[in-house]
Amino acid sequence: ISTLENGIHVLFKREAPLSVDDFCGLDNVVTEDQLLGDDSAIFEDVFVTGQRLQQMSDLVVELAVFVDETLWRHFSSKYGGQAHTKLQDYMLTLLNNIQIMYYQPSASPPLTFRVIRYEVLTSQPNSIAGSAHNHGNAQMYLDRFCRYQRNLGIRDWDHAIMLTGYDIHRGAGSRSISGIARLDGMCDPWNTCTLAEGLDFTSAFIGTHELGHSVGMRHDEPYCPSKHIMSSSLGPGKVTWSTCSLRDYHQFLQRLDARGRNCLRVSNMPTKLTIPTNTKPGQIYDANLQCELMHGPGYQQVMPLYQFSLFEMLMKVTPRQDAFDGTFCGPNKWCQLGRCVQWDGSLGSIDTTAVGTKHSPLILTPKPLLVSPKKVDGGFSAWSKPNCNQCRCNPIVDGIGLAVSRRTCTNPYPANGGEDCFGSTVRAIVCNKSCPKQLQTVDEYITEKCSEHQRVKNDKHLTGSGSQLNRFPQRACKVNIILMGTCQKFN
Numbered sequence: 001i002s003t004l005e006n007g008i009h010v011l012f013k014r015e016a017p018l019s020v021d022d023f024c025g026l027d028n029v030v031t032e033d034q035l036l037g038d039d040s041a042i043f044e045d046v047f048v049t050g051q052r053l054q055q056m057s058d059l060v061v062e063l064a065v066f067v068d069e070t071l072w073r074h075f076s077s078k079y080g081g082q083a084h085t086k087l088q089d090y091m092l093t094l095l096n097n098i099q100i101m102y103y104q105p106s107a108s109p110p111l112t113f114r115v116i117r118y119e120v121l122t123s124q125p126n127s128i129a130g131s132a133h134n135h136g137n138a139q140m141y142l143d144r145f146c147r148y149q150r151n152l153g154i155r156d157w158d159h160a161i162m163l164t165g166y167d168i169h170r171g172a173g174s175r176s177i178s179g180i181a182r183l184d185g186m187c188d189p190w191n192t193c194t195l196a197e198g199l200d201f202t203s204a205f206i207g208t209h210e211l212g213h214s215v216g217m218r219h220d221e222p223y224c225p226s227k228h229i230m231s232s233s234l235g236p237g238k239v240t241w242s243t244c245s246l247r248d249y250h251q252f253l254q255r256l257d258a259r260g261r262n263c264l265r266v267s268n269m270p271t272k273l274t275i276p277t278n279t280k281p282g283q284i285y286d287a288n289l290q291c292e293l294m295h296g297p298g299y300q301q302v303m304p305l306y307q308f309s310l311f312e313m314l315m316k317v318t319p320r321q322d323a324f325d326g327t328f329c330g331p332n333k334w335c336q337l338g339r340c341v342q343w344d345g346s347l348g349s350i351d352t353t354a355v356g357t358k359h360s361p362l363i364l365t366p367k368p369l370l371v372s373p374k375k376v377d378g379g380f381s382a383w384s385k386p387n388c389n390q391c392r393c394n395p396i397v398d399g400i401g402l403a404v405s406r407r408t409c410t411n412p413y414p415a416n417g418g419e420d421c422f423g424s425t426v427r428a429i430v431c432n433k434s435c436p437k438q439l440q441t442v443d444e445y446i447t448e449k450c451s452e453h454q455r456v457k458n459d460k461h462l463t464g465s466g467s468q469l470n471r472f473p474q475r476a477c478k479v480n481i482i483l484m485g486t487c488q489k490f491n
Helices: 039-056 069-103 138-150 202-214 243-259 287-295 310-317 442-457
Strands: 060-067 112-120 159-164 179-181 193-197 328-330 333-336 339-342 352-357 360-366 402-406 426-430 462-468 479-483 486-490
Touching: 060 069, 060 138, 069 112, 069 159, 069 202, 138 159, 138 179, 138 193, 159 202, 179 202, 193 202, 442 462, 442 479
Parallel strands: 060 112, 060 159, 159 193
Antiparallel strands: 179 193, 328 333, 333 339, 352 360, 402 426, 462 479, 479 486
């Protein structure tokens, strides 16, 4: 625990153990005999193959995205009347981050994602109700969802994703799993389906991984290092594709092409929702919002003073995965593929990424135009309206009743190194509420608080008594506990 100069206490999470439970529900099925022995030969081969596969035509995944009732209830309870809008924006931001992973230089050939169906299940159909899959058993839920999406009257998508609010499990109390998909399922109507937890932004990385399974990728271990997207465990820095993944991916595409059943080469359905690829996800959900999604209401990013950069701190506070691409991480810097890098003022002119090796020609990978980030100074919201029914009586003689009004630095949020709001976020107004007659004197109130503090601390140096320093107006509202001849402030 570290205490900053402004009195904020920051809790640093201890490093997660290197060996953690697998988060993915798919078991490895690749054998060593299927692998090429020379790793350098694999590297050259996958990029040559990737170039040839890309030159045939673009690869587009037409998606159907479903949100289950449990996730809908979470957003509804949190955002009320704004739940539909907030949920749609959140879903598109997750897909934006997934798109970045499949457009990066190590993805060859790249995949483009388009949303052609989006459905929020505010009431869960009976066939995929909680009782039908033991309230989040991963394999059972996936099986029923695959069948459900296949049996819908009009089915014209390449892949279906279910974002769930369940903490999915394997049964017998094991809840390390976060997502599951059918291996080689893409383009097969009965098996082209993914189930992923959707409660926080790790869903983007889970979705990226599970979609990898659907296009033929197995887990990297033990034949490729455990530091890439298709590793069987989550962790920061796992944002590139391994040669094992590319080999599996290419073989899968070649099988689809050979059978004449490659749905990814046909894209003729109208887009339902547009993925905002011109803005990086971390510019939509800044570090504060990511912290809140990961840990709950009230959690915010605090810029460390000395030992860590913001990016390093985000990795320590959220050790399962990196911050979103585009998250501000220092002056004129943002997160990009697991690193804190300078942002480029010429981003708007970038539309391709060159990929290749000294033994193979370059592959030009399409990349969306990006809007250069700008510093945004924070602004206060309007003051909330005080609720006179919640007027609180002061428990001290001659005290007054108060109602509280609040404002937040959210109009807009400070972003990309912009100034925070300056000024009070809380104010009080005097109420005309009739307060109880049985009130404490100031001395009685001080004694009660000092005695309570002594019991909680269990410290023999505390006397259980204190005083009010009313000769100093700025300190008159603080209780000062007497500690072995000196004073310790207690708010």
